[in-house]
Amino acid sequence: MTERTAAAGTGGPRLELAGVSKVYDDGTEALADVGFGVGDGELVGIVGPSGCGKSTLLRIAAGLDTPTSGTVRGTADRIGYVFQDAALLPWRSVRANVELLMELRGVPRAERRERAAQALDLVGLTEFARHRPAALSGGMRMRVSLARTLADDPGALLLDEPFGALDEITRARLGDELAALLAARPRPAVLVTHSVAEAVFLSSTVLVMSARPGRIVARVNVPFPSPRERPLRATPEFAEVVAALTERLYRGMAEAA
Amino acid sequence: MPLQQGGTTARDSASPPSRDRSTTRLRRSAARLRVRAWLPPLIVLVLAIGAWYGVSDHLLSPERRFLLPPPDAVVRVGFLDAANRAELLAALGRTAEVAGIGLLLAALIGVALAVLMSQARWIERSLYPYAVVLQTVPVLALVPLLGFWFGFGMASRVLVCVLVAIFPVIANTLFGLRSTDGTLEEVFRLARAGRLRRLLKLRLPAAVPAMLTGLRISAGLSVVGAVVGDYFYQQGQPGLGILINVYRARLESERMFAAVLLASLLGLAVFWFFGLLAHWAARLHGTDGTRR
Numbered sequence: 001m002t003e004r005t006a007a008a009g010t011g012g013p014r015l016e017l018a019g020v021s022k023v024y025d026d027g028t029e030a031l032a033d034v035g036f037g038v039g040d041g042e043l044v045g046i047v048g049p050s051g052c053g054k055s056t057l058l059r060i061a062a063g064l065d066t067p068t069s070g071t072v073r074g075t076a077d078r079i080g081y082v083f084q085d086a087a088l089l090p091w092r093s094v095r096a097n098v099e100l101l102m103e104l105r106g107v108p109r110a111e112r113r114e115r116a117a118q119a120l121d122l123v124g125l126t127e128f129a130r131h132r133p134a135a136l137s138g139g140m141r142m143r144v145s146l147a148r149t150l151a152d153d154p155g156a157l158l159l160d161e162p163f164g165a166l167d168e169i170t171r172a173r174l175g176d177e178l179a180a181l182l183a184a185r186p187r188p189a190v191l192v193t194h195s196v197a198e199a200v201f202l203s204s205t206v207l208v209m210s211a212r213p214g215r216i217v218a219r220v221n222v223p224f225p226s227p228r229e230r231p232l233r234a235t236p237e238f239a240e241v242v243a244a245l246t247e248r249l250y251r252g253m254a255e256a257a
Numbered sequence: 258m259p260l261q262q263g264g265t266t267a268r269d270s271a272s273p274p275s276r277d278r279s280t281t282r283l284r285r286s287a288a289r290l291r292v293r294a295w296l297p298p299l300i301v302l303v304l305a306i307g308a309w310y311g312v313s314d315h316l317l318s319p320e321r322r323f324l325l326p327p328p329d330a331v332v333r334v335g336f337l338d339a340a341n342r343a344e345l346l347a348a349l350g351r352t353a354e355v356a357g358i359g360l361l362l363a364a365l366i367g368v369a370l371a372v373l374m375s376q377a378r379w380i381e382r383s384l385y386p387y388a389v390v391l392q393t394v395p396v397l398a399l400v401p402l403l404g405f406w407f408g409f410g411m412a413s414r415v416l417v418c419v420l421v422a423i424f425p426v427i428a429n430t431l432f433g434l435r436s437t438d439g440t441l442e443e444v445f446r447l448a449r450a451g452r453l454r455r456l457l458k459l460r461l462p463a464a465v466p467a468m469l470t471g472l473r474i475s476a477g478l479s480v481v482g483a484v485v486g487d488y489f490y491q492q493g494q495p496g497l498g499i500l501i502n503v504y505r506a507r508l509e510s511e512r513m514f515a516a517v518l519l520a521s522l523l524g525l526a527v528f529w530f531f532g533l534l535a536h537w538a539a540r541l542h543g544t545d546g547t548r549r
């Protein structure tokens with residue numbers, strides 16, 4: 001059963017999953033006994049082969065899905081969730097889209113305006129505030145989606161392959177930007193991705209998952225200091241960590257097969 | 258924190274469509290496109306009128322020409338004669354009024370029913386079959402019954418319009434309400450948005466294009482309903498239906514053709530108007546990518 005407590009100001013992890021398993025109605029075992037915690041300012045990256053249940057795991061952490069067994073505990077009052085596609089309202093301007101979550105929570109208009117403006121500035125889209133999403137490129141739409149989540153100022157951030165639908169170049173660039181954004185205002189976050197390099201670049205801890213049923217087969221601390229900037233991607237140290245993790249990922253797939 | 262790319266971050270690999278340069282060429286090719294769209298049906302129209310003359314003037318003997326009076330006679334008698342024209346236009350006004358009120362009611366009731374059905378599967382399961390029944394029962398067969406119950410005046414005529422026009426509104430609106438983007442639904446769910454907010458801020462706006470598609474079909478049907486109701490009830494101030502029947506009885510074929518023509522034009526105008534409305538709404542809706 002899920003248990004969702006909002007215990008005030010404890011020093012423990014802001015988000016904690018313990019013994020989470022998920023079995024679908026048709027008997028498919030998606031997750032088997034997965035547990036991890038995310039501390040203040042920590043970014044946990046989760047990599048795994050496709051179909052390993054990593055997105056399901058994130059959905060369970062957000063409360064969009066219920067685990068078959070295990071618990072989810074969060075001390076963050078609000079969870080920001082960034083989906084793989086931007087999921088913007090096409091009839092709203094970029095600015096009105098960024099205001100959406102605040103609007104749904106009843107934040108007063110003036111404050112909404114101000115925070116939306118700040119968030120748009122942060123993602124570099126101020127001059128597109130009045131445009132409709134359809135007039136924007138895929139990368140820009142993703143930035144709007146990110147701005148929408150950040151403007152809502154969530155206590156924890158869940159990112160479900162947020163750049164998965166973008167081309168490689170845009171993807172790397174948005175990764176750089178996200179690293180800067182998170183360094184500027186650290187908050188506990190979980191990033192699900194199938195790109196090992198992306199996970200290493202953004203995370204303080206990377207969890208490697210096995211093929212279905214997904215379980216955590218490795219937990220690796222990423223040694224690079226924050227804020228991380230683009231040149232890091234070209235260093236041998238970075239390549240080494242990525243290679244080691246990739247190796248572990250393949251082993252996880254082989255074990256399951 | 259400033260982003261690495263500074264001022265250039267706003268542009269990705271694919272920048273938004275530029276609307277500068279080469280606009281004249283665009284405009285010229287747009288004009289050519291318009292000609293290409295209009296010319297073929299125009300040719301068909303000219304051919305059809307030619308065939309009409311052919312039948313009237315050559316195929317039919319003078320004493321049988323009343324079956325298909327030539328176009329110029331229809332225009333001369335029906336529209337150029339001031340008294341006839343006034344009678345026709347007044348009837349057109351009444352028919353348009355009935356169709357308009359009927360359509361408005363069909364739209365309001367139809368959207369309300371669709372919203373109701375979208376709230377719970379069991380409501381949809383209880384009501385939708387009857388909407389389908391309404392669609393399959395030949396409403397024309399109900400027309401005398403409705404007159405029997407509600408009199409032969411405005412109320413029955415409007416009711417006929419509502420009955421024939423409501424189904425497309427219900428079906429299309431319901432479809433629109435049901436086909437919102439799944440991820441967007443989850444965005445609203447995560448924000449703990451209630452039923453009403455989800456309806457007002459997500460589902461209804463998302464359903465607008467489908468709703469307009471339904472209205473466009475319903476509008477044409479409503480005109481049919483207005484003419485048919487009028488034709489059957491035969492009481493009160495005449496609309497186009499009554500005129501058509503009267504002229505037919507008196508063998509005044511020029512005037513009858515003029516009335517039929519007006520009824521057809523009314524249907525066309527309504528269809529065209531809702532087409533424009535849908536186009537305009539699509540722009541407002543943000544589906545074509547231009548600024549508001």
